[in-house]
Amino acid sequence: MPIYSVSRRRAVSLLALTSILLITLDQQGNGLVGRARDGFGFVFHPVEEATRVVTRPIQNAWRGVTNYGELESENERLRDRLDQQEGAFIAALAIVRDAQELLALNGIDNLADVSSVTAQVIGASPSNFSQTVEINQGSDRGLRVGMAVVNAAGLVGKVTQVFANRSVVMLTSDVQYAIPVQIVNQIENPETTTTSTTTTTSTTLSPTTNASAPAESAPGSPSTTTPGVDQGGLEVGPPTPTSVAVSTIAPATSAEAPTTTIDINNLPSVETGIFRGRGPDKAPVVEFIDQNARFGEVRVGALVVTSGGSSSLAPRGIVVGRVIKIVERTGTSGAVLEVRLTARLSTLNFVRVLLYQPVVSGR
Amino acid sequence: MIDLVNRPLVRLLMVGLPALALQTTLLSELTPFGIVIQMMLCMSIGAGVAAGPEGGALAGFVLGLMFDFVLTSPLGLSALVYGLCGFAGGFAFSTSLANPRWLNAVTCAGLSATAMFVQPVAANWIGVEGWISARLVKVMIVVAIFNGIASYVVVPTMRWCLAVRRLQRLAPPSEVFL
Incomplete structure (x- = not known):
């Protein structure tokens, strides 16, 4: 022929x-x-x-x-x-x-409320391009496509194919993987400043009040907590015009006694962006970061956690990794953050599938 | 029963299914230099080398489709690439009078590297981004070397699979006489 x-x-x-x-x-x-x-x-x-x-x-x-x-x-x-x-x-x-x-107490979902199924990784990806693993649990145990998969270190991926007694999990390093995240800047020096005067008119609680208990505050005033401080009473001052909210802890009886002040500007602040995998040899990135004046500059070492929300496939608060490099870009596109994952994807053994589905998918 | 087993498609499935199982279990764990060896691709090219362009294209399509079923990438992508590789393998075979094993190995290696390049490019065309990276060069080299070596076993196996008779194999291609 x-x-x-x-x-x-x-x-x-x-x-x-x-x-x-x-x-x-x-x-x-x-x-x-x-x-x-x-x-x-x-x-x-x-x-x-x-x-x-x-x-x-x-x-x-x-x-x-x-x-x-x-x-x-x-x-x-x-x-x-x-x-x-x-x-x-x-x-x-x-x-x-x-x-x-x-x-x-505040009616916010947290990871402890989400049921999960433990599974063992039984296979790796047979392709050089897709980053997936196979696990030994499937729809028989309630797994559905899209559910988040974690291990003890943090986020591992999401379920992309479900069979009766096994599933395929797309890893966070896969180029197709994307999820909304929050970047949490760490406090450099958690400052508690001590001043000798207090001029605020404040709601004074009993001197025996433990600061680790939830603070009651007037409507409209900022609600802040000071864990670990248990001396004296708790005073919650009104918001100042510059919206610098201050919790003051001082003995209620003396205006001249030392007062410990915690400025909430020093508390960890968060920023949202989209986390995206880039294959096995490149660090995943967070991009499309919302600009927020209070957040300031992202620092190397900032924590990256899932942001949750009504349409996100993962609940809020799962640790993804830490920022290792900040790549500035010109224009309005904003910086790109390279992230080191906390979960070691090359040596996965046991993982946990969170039986969580976002509200929009009809939980 | 024997007639059924002697049919090329049945033999192809009989060999292809365990080969796919090997690919998803053993070969996905044995990753030299971090690269997964592509046995199904090697078999597709081997089919072309053993049975000519049509046989290679058909075998490549079937093997690629089987591989697609277990992957999360778009269904039909591997079938398309492996089918074309099978055809190209057969094309390379039909143009040569002699068919030494080293030539089979070279054909397998070259086409494997090409397939590893074409697959992410084709994926990019259909909207799957991110497969093209510097790692691709490493993937092409490692897959080419291992498939070249594997061809010494794979080509005779595919010859049996596609029921290529000895006389047919040894005879020069018909176009030589045209």
């Missing part, structure tokens, strides 16, 4: 057109494509599981050969870090509990 025969051209053209048709149907979200994928997954899953069992010794041997040295040094490093963090963890637990109580 000649190289450029009519039948040869027809055959190749037909296959190419079929591929293009399939791509078009998939891009339009045709249900037939989803059902075809599900059907193939149903047939393929037993074969895949059998192969996984058979090839596991080879995988383990490969990991043993290639990762032994790294694992050994990592193990030592983690032991050191564990010792360091044990004390900090106990202190943090108390603060987290306080924060959860405050969120509950």
Whole structure:
């Protein structure tokens, strides 16, 4: 048969057109494509599981050969870090509990309210372009497409395909991954200034009031809390014209006694933006950052957490990472923040799928 | 029953399904230099080398479609690229009189690198952005080397798969006599 025969051209053209048709149907979200994928997954899953069992010794041997040295040094490093963090963890637990109580009192959702399913990572991406993992829980346990996946360190990704007893999770490093986040600037020096005079007319609580309890304030006045300060009474001053809200803590009886003042401008301030993955070799970025005068400049080391909201796929407050680099751009496009993820996506084992769906999707 | 097993499409599925399982389990974990080896692509090109352009295109399409079903990328993208690679593999084979193994390896390596470049470009055309990066060069090199080596096993396997008879294989292509 000649190289450029009519039948040869027809055959190749037909296959190419079929591929293009399939791509078009998939891009339009045709249900037939989803059902075809599900059907193939149903047939393929037993074969895949059998192969996984058979090839596991080879995988383990490969990991043993290639990762032994790294694992050994990592193990030592983690032991050191564990010792360091044990004390900090106990202190943090108390603060987290306080924060959860405050969120509950104010009717704000928090992560503790969201039920979750623990899953094990059973497979990595077979492609060089998609950053996905496969987990061993599926729709049988209530998983749905779009649910956020986390581990102990922070956000891992979102569920993109769900089968009966397994799911595919798109990692936060995937180029298709995007989610609204908040950037929380850390306090450089948490200042509590001490002054010797108080000129405000204030609501004076009992001297025995503990400052860690929620403060009651007049309507319209700023509500601030001062955890960890338990001396004296709590005075909440009215907002000043420059909207510098001040909580003053001082003995109620003496106008000349020392007063501890916490300026809420020194509290962590937040800024919103869109987090986007950029593949395995590039740090993910936060862009389209809203400009906020109070926020000031983003600093390297600022914390990045999910912002939540009615349409976000993840609830508010999941730690994503820290800002490691700020790339300034000209014009109105604003800066781009490079982020180091807190979750190590290359060594995932157990993850937690948050059974959370945004309000707009009809929870 | 034997007749059924002897059909090329049945054989292709019989080999393709375990190969896909290997791709999603073992090969996704064994990542030399952080790159996933593309066995399904190697088989598509091997099919072309073994059975000519039509056989290669059809086998590449089927294998690519199977791979698409387990990926999150658009369905049909791998089918399109692998089908074209199968066709190109067959085209390279049909133009050569002799068919030494080293030539198969070179063909597999070259087409693998090309496919690894074409796939993100095609993805970019249909709106999947971000696949084109500096890492692509590394992906092309590693996949090309490993697929070139794998061709020594894959081409004979695909020859059996597509039921290419020995005489047919050894005979020079018909266009030589035209």
